[in-house]
Amino acid sequence: MNLRIILESLKFYKMKSERTIQGWFIVLYCLNLLIYLLPFVDTDFSGYFAYLESMLSGHMPPDSFFSLLTTGNWFFLGLSFLLKLIGAFFFIMYATLFVGQNSGMKPRDSFKKCISAVPRFLLLLVLLLLLSVVSACVAFLPLLALIVVLYFLPLNMTLENRPLRIALEKSFRDSRQVRFFIFLKVILLALLLSLPRGLVLSFVPDLVLPYVMVATFFTVLQLFAQARLMGMLYLLLVKKEPGVLPSKPEK
Numbered sequence: 001m002n003l004r005i006i007l008e009s010l011k012f013y014k015m016k017s018e019r020t021i022q023g024w025f026i027v028l029y030c031l032n033l034l035i036y037l038l039p040f041v042d043t044d045f046s047g048y049f050a051y052l053e054s055m056l057s058g059h060m061p062p063d064s065f066f067s068l069l070t071t072g073n074w075f076f077l078g079l080s081f082l083l084k085l086i087g088a089f090f091f092i093m094y095a096t097l098f099v100g101q102n103s104g105m106k107p108r109d110s111f112k113k114c115i116s117a118v119p120r121f122l123l124l125l126v127l128l129l130l131l132s133v134v135s136a137c138v139a140f141l142p143l144l145a146l147i148v149v150l151y152f153l154p155l156n157m158t159l160e161n162r163p164l165r166i167a168l169e170k171s172f173r174d175s176r177q178v179r180f181f182i183f184l185k186v187i188l189l190a191l192l193l194s195l196p197r198g199l200v201l202s203f204v205p206d207l208v209l210p211y212v213m214v215a216t217f218f219t220v221l222q223l224f225a226q227a228r229l230m231g232m233l234y235l236l237l238v239k240k241e242p243g244v245l246p247s248k249p250e251k
Contacts, residue, residue: 002185002188004245005185005229005232005233005245006185006188006189006192006229008228008232008245009189009225009226009228009229009232010189010192010193012025012094012221012224012225012227012228013025015098016101017097017106017107021094021224024090024093024094024224025220025224028086028087028090028220029216029217029220031083031086032087032219032220033212033213033216035076035080036208036209036212038075040071040072040075041072041075041076041079042070042071042072042073042075042076043072043076043208044070044073045069045073047069048068048069048073085125087220087223088121089114090224090227091154091223091224091226091227091230092114092117092121092154092155092158093107093110093114094110094224094227094228094231095154095155095227095228095230095231095234096110096113096114096155096158096159096231097109098227098228098231098232099155099159099231099235099239100159110158113159113161114158116161117157117158117161120157120163120164120167121154121157123164124153128143131143148175148179148182148183148186149171149172149175149179150171150172150175151171151174151179151230151233152170152171152175152230152233152234152238153168154230155230155231155234156174174237182233182237185229186226186229189225189226189229190222190226193218193221193225196218197214197218200214200218201214201215232244232245
Protein backbone atom coordinates (compact mmCIF):
# COMPACT_ATOMS: atom_id res chain seq x y z
CA MET A 1 0.00 0.00 0.00
CA ASN A 2 2.94 2.33 0.65
CA LEU A 3 3.88 2.72 -3.01
CA ARG A 4 0.29 2.62 -4.23
CA ILE A 5 -0.78 5.54 -2.09
CA ILE A 6 2.14 7.61 -3.39
CA LEU A 7 1.38 6.77 -7.03
CA GLU A 8 -2.32 7.41 -6.50
CA SER A 9 -1.50 10.85 -5.11
CA LEU A 10 0.00 11.81 -8.47
CA LYS A 11 -3.38 11.31 -10.16
CA PHE A 12 -4.70 14.63 -8.84
CA TYR A 13 -6.99 14.97 -11.87
CA LYS A 14 -8.99 11.83 -10.97
CA MET A 15 -11.97 13.50 -9.35
CA LYS A 16 -15.69 13.63 -10.01
CA SER A 17 -15.24 17.30 -10.93
CA GLU A 18 -12.32 16.57 -13.24
CA ARG A 19 -12.76 19.62 -15.49
CA THR A 20 -12.89 21.92 -12.47
CA ILE A 21 -9.67 20.47 -11.07
CA GLN A 22 -7.96 20.93 -14.43
CA GLY A 23 -9.15 24.54 -14.40
CA TRP A 24 -7.75 25.06 -10.90
CA PHE A 25 -4.40 23.68 -12.05
CA ILE A 26 -4.25 26.00 -15.06
CA VAL A 27 -5.29 29.05 -13.03
CA LEU A 28 -2.67 28.42 -10.36
CA TYR A 29 -0.01 27.69 -12.96
CA CYS A 30 -0.73 30.93 -14.83
CA LEU A 31 -0.75 32.99 -11.64
CA ASN A 32 2.63 31.61 -10.58
CA LEU A 33 4.02 32.26 -14.05
CA LEU A 34 2.57 35.76 -14.32
CA ILE A 35 4.72 37.11 -11.50
CA TYR A 36 7.82 36.71 -13.69
CA LEU A 37 6.23 38.51 -16.66
CA LEU A 38 5.05 41.69 -14.93
CA PRO A 39 7.07 44.72 -16.10
CA PHE A 40 7.41 46.26 -12.62
CA VAL A 41 8.81 43.09 -11.00
CA ASP A 42 12.56 42.64 -10.52
CA THR A 43 13.84 39.09 -9.99
CA ASP A 44 17.51 40.09 -9.86
CA PHE A 45 18.71 39.59 -6.27
CA SER A 46 22.42 39.57 -7.10
CA GLY A 47 23.06 42.53 -4.78
CA TYR A 48 21.42 40.68 -1.90
CA PHE A 49 23.48 37.53 -2.46
CA ALA A 50 26.68 39.57 -2.75
CA TYR A 51 25.78 41.21 0.57
CA LEU A 52 25.32 37.80 2.24
CA GLU A 53 28.55 36.47 0.76
CA SER A 54 30.43 39.49 2.06
CA MET A 55 28.95 39.04 5.54
CA LEU A 56 29.84 35.33 5.61
CA SER A 57 33.41 36.15 4.65
CA GLY A 58 33.68 38.43 7.68
CA HIS A 59 33.34 41.81 5.96
CA MET A 60 30.42 44.02 6.94
CA PRO A 61 29.21 45.90 3.84
CA PRO A 62 28.72 49.66 4.25
CA ASP A 63 25.22 49.57 2.75
CA SER A 64 22.22 48.43 4.74
CA PHE A 65 20.40 45.26 3.78
CA PHE A 66 17.17 47.03 2.84
CA SER A 67 18.92 49.52 0.56
CA LEU A 68 20.10 46.64 -1.66
CA LEU A 69 16.56 45.61 -2.59
CA THR A 70 14.94 47.53 -5.41
CA THR A 71 11.27 48.45 -5.59
CA GLY A 72 10.86 45.64 -8.11
CA ASN A 73 12.43 43.20 -5.65
CA TRP A 74 9.91 44.20 -2.99
CA PHE A 75 7.06 43.78 -5.46
CA PHE A 76 8.35 40.31 -6.32
CA LEU A 77 8.62 39.31 -2.65
CA GLY A 78 5.16 40.66 -1.84
CA LEU A 79 3.51 38.97 -4.81
CA SER A 80 5.37 35.73 -4.05
CA PHE A 81 3.99 35.74 -0.51
CA LEU A 82 0.49 36.44 -1.85
CA LEU A 83 0.83 33.52 -4.26
CA LYS A 84 1.88 31.26 -1.39
CA LEU A 85 -1.38 32.14 0.37
CA ILE A 86 -3.40 31.56 -2.80
CA GLY A 87 -1.63 28.23 -3.30
CA ALA A 88 -2.43 27.23 0.29
CA PHE A 89 -6.09 28.08 -0.34
CA PHE A 90 -6.19 25.87 -3.46
CA PHE A 91 -4.41 23.11 -1.50
CA ILE A 92 -7.02 23.12 1.26
CA MET A 93 -9.91 23.51 -1.19
CA TYR A 94 -8.74 20.47 -3.18
CA ALA A 95 -8.19 18.30 -0.07
CA THR A 96 -11.61 19.31 1.27
CA LEU A 97 -13.29 18.46 -2.03
CA PHE A 98 -11.46 15.13 -2.27
CA VAL A 99 -12.74 14.04 1.14
CA GLY A 100 -16.26 15.38 0.65
CA GLN A 101 -16.94 14.42 -2.96
CA ASN A 102 -18.32 10.98 -2.10
CA SER A 103 -20.92 12.60 0.14
CA GLY A 104 -22.06 14.90 -2.65
CA MET A 105 -19.78 17.89 -2.11
CA LYS A 106 -19.33 20.10 -5.16
CA PRO A 107 -16.40 22.45 -5.90
CA ARG A 108 -18.49 25.48 -4.91
CA ASP A 109 -19.28 23.81 -1.56
CA SER A 110 -15.57 23.27 -0.93
CA PHE A 111 -14.91 26.89 -1.86
CA LYS A 112 -17.56 28.14 0.58
CA LYS A 113 -16.22 25.97 3.41
CA CYS A 114 -12.69 27.27 2.85
CA ILE A 115 -13.85 30.89 2.64
CA SER A 116 -15.72 30.56 5.94
CA ALA A 117 -12.54 29.21 7.56
CA VAL A 118 -10.30 32.05 6.30
CA PRO A 119 -10.37 34.07 9.59
CA ARG A 120 -9.24 30.98 11.53
CA PHE A 121 -6.56 30.25 8.95
CA LEU A 122 -5.26 33.81 9.22
CA LEU A 123 -5.02 33.43 12.99
CA LEU A 124 -3.20 30.14 12.49
CA LEU A 125 -0.84 31.84 10.03
CA VAL A 126 0.09 34.46 12.62
CA LEU A 127 0.80 31.73 15.19
CA LEU A 128 2.94 29.81 12.68
CA LEU A 129 4.90 32.94 11.77
CA LEU A 130 5.64 33.55 15.45
CA LEU A 131 6.74 29.94 15.85
CA SER A 132 8.92 30.28 12.75
CA VAL A 133 10.78 33.19 14.31
CA VAL A 134 11.31 31.27 17.55
CA SER A 135 12.38 28.03 15.84
CA ALA A 136 14.67 29.66 13.25
CA CYS A 137 17.68 29.21 15.53
CA VAL A 138 17.22 25.41 15.54
CA ALA A 139 16.67 24.94 11.78
CA PHE A 140 12.86 25.23 12.14
CA LEU A 141 12.68 21.72 13.62
CA PRO A 142 9.90 22.60 16.13
CA LEU A 143 7.83 24.08 13.30
CA LEU A 144 8.29 21.00 11.10
CA ALA A 145 7.36 18.70 13.99
CA LEU A 146 4.23 20.73 14.69
CA ILE A 147 3.18 20.58 11.04
CA VAL A 148 3.31 16.77 11.16
CA VAL A 149 1.46 16.62 14.49
CA LEU A 150 -1.29 18.92 13.17
CA TYR A 151 -1.29 17.47 9.65
CA PHE A 152 -5.08 17.11 9.48
CA LEU A 153 -5.80 20.56 10.95
CA PRO A 154 -6.92 22.17 7.64
CA LEU A 155 -9.51 19.45 7.03
CA ASN A 156 -10.74 19.55 10.61
CA MET A 157 -11.30 23.29 10.20
CA THR A 158 -13.12 23.14 6.86
CA LEU A 159 -15.12 19.92 6.78
CA GLU A 160 -17.02 20.44 10.03
CA ASN A 161 -16.39 24.16 10.57
CA ARG A 162 -14.69 23.56 13.92
CA PRO A 163 -13.24 26.43 15.98
CA LEU A 164 -9.45 26.60 15.94
CA ARG A 165 -8.97 25.30 19.49
CA ILE A 166 -11.20 22.26 18.97
CA ALA A 167 -9.68 21.58 15.56
CA LEU A 168 -6.21 21.68 17.12
CA GLU A 169 -7.19 19.15 19.77
CA LYS A 170 -8.80 16.80 17.25
CA SER A 171 -5.87 17.07 14.85
CA PHE A 172 -3.49 16.13 17.66
CA ARG A 173 -5.59 13.02 18.41
CA ASP A 174 -6.04 12.11 14.74
CA SER A 175 -2.30 12.00 14.05
CA ARG A 176 -1.40 10.03 17.17
CA GLN A 177 0.51 6.81 16.40
CA VAL A 178 0.61 7.55 12.64
CA ARG A 179 2.87 10.62 12.59
CA PHE A 180 5.93 8.84 11.24
CA PHE A 181 3.74 7.18 8.61
CA ILE A 182 2.43 10.61 7.54
CA PHE A 183 5.91 12.14 7.54
CA LEU A 184 7.29 9.29 5.44
CA LYS A 185 4.54 9.58 2.82
CA VAL A 186 4.90 13.35 2.48
CA ILE A 187 8.69 13.10 2.09
CA LEU A 188 8.51 10.20 -0.38
CA LEU A 189 6.02 12.04 -2.57
CA ALA A 190 8.16 15.19 -2.52
CA LEU A 191 11.26 13.18 -3.45
CA LEU A 192 9.42 11.31 -6.19
CA LEU A 193 8.47 14.58 -7.88
CA SER A 194 11.85 16.22 -7.31
CA LEU A 195 13.66 13.59 -9.39
CA PRO A 196 11.90 14.25 -12.73
CA ARG A 197 11.91 17.97 -11.96
CA GLY A 198 15.68 18.03 -11.64
CA LEU A 199 16.11 15.82 -14.70
CA VAL A 200 13.87 17.95 -16.94
CA LEU A 201 15.38 21.23 -15.72
CA SER A 202 18.86 19.94 -16.59
CA PHE A 203 17.81 19.93 -20.27
CA VAL A 204 16.10 23.32 -20.20
CA PRO A 205 17.99 26.22 -21.87
CA ASP A 206 19.69 28.62 -19.50
CA LEU A 207 17.00 31.25 -19.95
CA VAL A 208 14.68 32.63 -17.30
CA LEU A 209 11.29 32.03 -18.94
CA PRO A 210 11.74 28.38 -20.08
CA TYR A 211 13.23 27.48 -16.70
CA VAL A 212 10.41 29.17 -14.80
CA MET A 213 7.73 27.53 -16.99
CA VAL A 214 9.03 24.04 -16.20
CA ALA A 215 9.77 24.74 -12.53
CA THR A 216 6.33 26.28 -12.03
CA PHE A 217 4.63 23.23 -13.55
CA PHE A 218 6.31 20.91 -11.06
CA THR A 219 5.59 23.32 -8.20
CA VAL A 220 1.86 23.30 -8.93
CA LEU A 221 1.91 19.54 -9.51
CA GLN A 222 3.56 19.07 -6.11
CA LEU A 223 0.85 21.18 -4.48
CA PHE A 224 -2.08 19.23 -5.91
CA ALA A 225 -0.41 15.85 -5.36
CA GLN A 226 0.29 16.69 -1.70
CA ALA A 227 -3.31 17.91 -1.30
CA ARG A 228 -4.60 14.62 -2.70
CA LEU A 229 -2.27 12.73 -0.37
CA MET A 230 -3.68 14.62 2.62
CA GLY A 231 -7.23 13.77 1.57
CA MET A 232 -6.37 10.11 1.07
CA LEU A 233 -4.59 9.83 4.42
CA TYR A 234 -7.51 11.54 6.15
CA LEU A 235 -9.95 9.00 4.72
CA LEU A 236 -7.65 6.07 5.48
CA LEU A 237 -6.40 7.01 8.94
CA VAL A 238 -9.17 9.18 10.39
CA LYS A 239 -12.35 8.04 8.67
CA LYS A 240 -11.09 4.43 8.33
CA GLU A 241 -12.43 4.11 4.80
CA PRO A 242 -10.64 1.16 3.14
CA GLY A 243 -11.96 1.92 -0.35
CA VAL A 244 -9.83 5.02 -0.87
CA LEU A 245 -7.25 3.12 -2.93
CA PRO A 246 -8.45 1.19 -5.96
CA SER A 247 -8.35 -2.54 -5.36
CA LYS A 248 -5.76 -4.65 -7.14
CA PRO A 249 -7.05 -6.53 -10.17
CA GLU A 250 -7.58 -10.20 -9.56
CA LYS A 251 -5.08 -12.52 -11.22
